[in-house]
Each structure stands twice: as structure tokens, then as C-alpha cells.
Amino acid sequence: MKWSMRILITLGISAVIAISLSNLPHLDQSSGLESDYAWSNHRGGQLTSNNLPDLLVQVPLQLRIRKVDLSTSRVSLDLSLPKNADTAAVYRDLYTIAQTMLMNTKNVNQVWVRVIDYSGGTEYPSSQLVLAMVAQREFVKDMDKNPRDLSLIQLEQELQNRFRITYTSKWQQKYPL
Structure with a gap:
């Protein structure tokens, strides 16, 4: 028993x-608690390493993301420049990344983006920096326009007036004025 x-x-x-x-x-x-493991679409969410992939999947980019690094208040991205990418696509992606990361998050204050050409060749190393941008939260105010609605000249002016952009000789070679 x-x-x-x-x-x-x-x-x-x-x-x-x-x-x-x-x-x-x-x-x-x-x-009613929100999870840190999934990105919600509400404005001003806390970006963490757990929900960063969910946010990046929602960002419409034409260039491929090669590397992402998230620190306390900064996101660093490396984008791969395809051979057939035009200037408008690069500027549109830079605008979209800055807009999304700085306007839709609470904790990201800086976005560092490098556009790198990984195609390589016989006379150049396998990867070359083409363009670099540093975007800060304080310069994103009233950046509500959809990048698809802006012309190439407007995109370029918006980015150059708001953020620090550095062009390399590779950019000037690939996209002459």
C-alpha cells in the first residue's frame, strides 16, 4: 500500500x-510584458542583440549586410556593394538604415555604416572600403520622408547635410561625377 x-x-x-x-x-x-527577444513595430523600442535580427529583417535594403555590431548606444554595419549597384540604391540604403536605427529605437545614438566592395580583382585586395557614414540621433529630426520618394540629388543632399560621409577613391572611380 x-x-x-x-x-x-x-x-x-x-x-x-x-x-x-x-x-x-x-x-x-x-x-503584458514585452519580450526582448522579438522586435515590435512600435516606435522607440529598446534594441538588443536578441531583437536586432528581427529589426534588420524588416529594413528594406538592396545592399547585402555582411557584418553587424551592436554596442551600448551604437550600431555598426558593413554593407556589401554589388557590381551592378547604382548610386541611388546606395544612398537609399544609407538613408533607410539611419532613419530606422535612430528614429525607431530608444538606445541607439549613433549608426556607423561602411560600404565595402568585396568583389576584388587582380590589382586590388579582396575587399575595399568604398564609402563610410556616421549618423547621429541629433541630426535625424524631421527625417520622415520615404527614401523611395526622393530623387538621387535629394538623397545625396539629405545625407551630406545631416551626417558625416567619407568617400574613397574607389567610390569616385566607380561613380564619377
Whole structure:
């Protein structure tokens, strides 16, 4: 009799633990707490290394992201420049990245972007810096325009007036004035 009672008590306790553990993931949703592991679309979210991929997937870019680094208040991105990319696509991506990272987050104050040509060749190393941009939160005010609605000249002026952009000789070679 004692063994059967011990088995029933053990089964009862195991069932209670299993039910409790199965309800544990739903506690965040029912209590109204937001998870740091998923990026929500509301304005001014806290960007963490856990939800950074979710945010980056939502950003419409034409250039490919090669590397991302998130520190306390800075995001650094390396973008790969394809051979057939035009100037407007590069500027549009720079504008979109700065706009998204600085206007839609609470904790990011600087965005560093490097555009790198990874195509390589016989006379150049395998990767070359083409363009670099440093964008700061204080210069993003009233940057609500959709980059698709801006012309190439408007995009270039917006970026150069707001942020620090450094062009290399590779940029000037690839996109002469």
C-alpha cells in the first residue's frame, strides 16, 4: 500500500510540474510584458542583440549586410556593394538604415555604416572600403520622408547635410561625377 501511495503522489507532483512548465511561456503575453527577444513595430523600442535580427529583417535594403555590431548606444554595419549597384540604391540604403536605427529605437545614438566592395580583382585586395557614414540621433529630426520618394540629388543632399560621409577613391572611380 505504501508503494502505490508513493507512486500516486509522484505522478500527481509530476503532472502539476508539467502543467506549470507548459504554461510558463504564456505568462509574458498574459501579463503584458514585452519580450526582448522579438522586435515590435512600435516606435522607440529598446534594441538588443536578441531583437536586432528581427529589426534588420524588416529594413528594406538592396545592399547585402555582411557584418553587424551592436554596442551600448551604437550600431555598426558593413554593407556589401554589388557590381551592378547604382548610386541611388546606395544612398537609399544609407538613408533607410539611419532613419530606422535612430528614429525607431530608444538606445541607439549613433549608426556607423561602411560600404565595402568585396568583389576584388587582380590589382586590388579582396575587399575595399568604398564609402563610410556616421549618423547621429541629433541630426535625424524631421527625417520622415520615404527614401523611395526622393530623387538621387535629394538623397545625396539629405545625407551630406545631416551626417558625416567619407568617400574613397574607389567610390569616385566607380561613380564619377
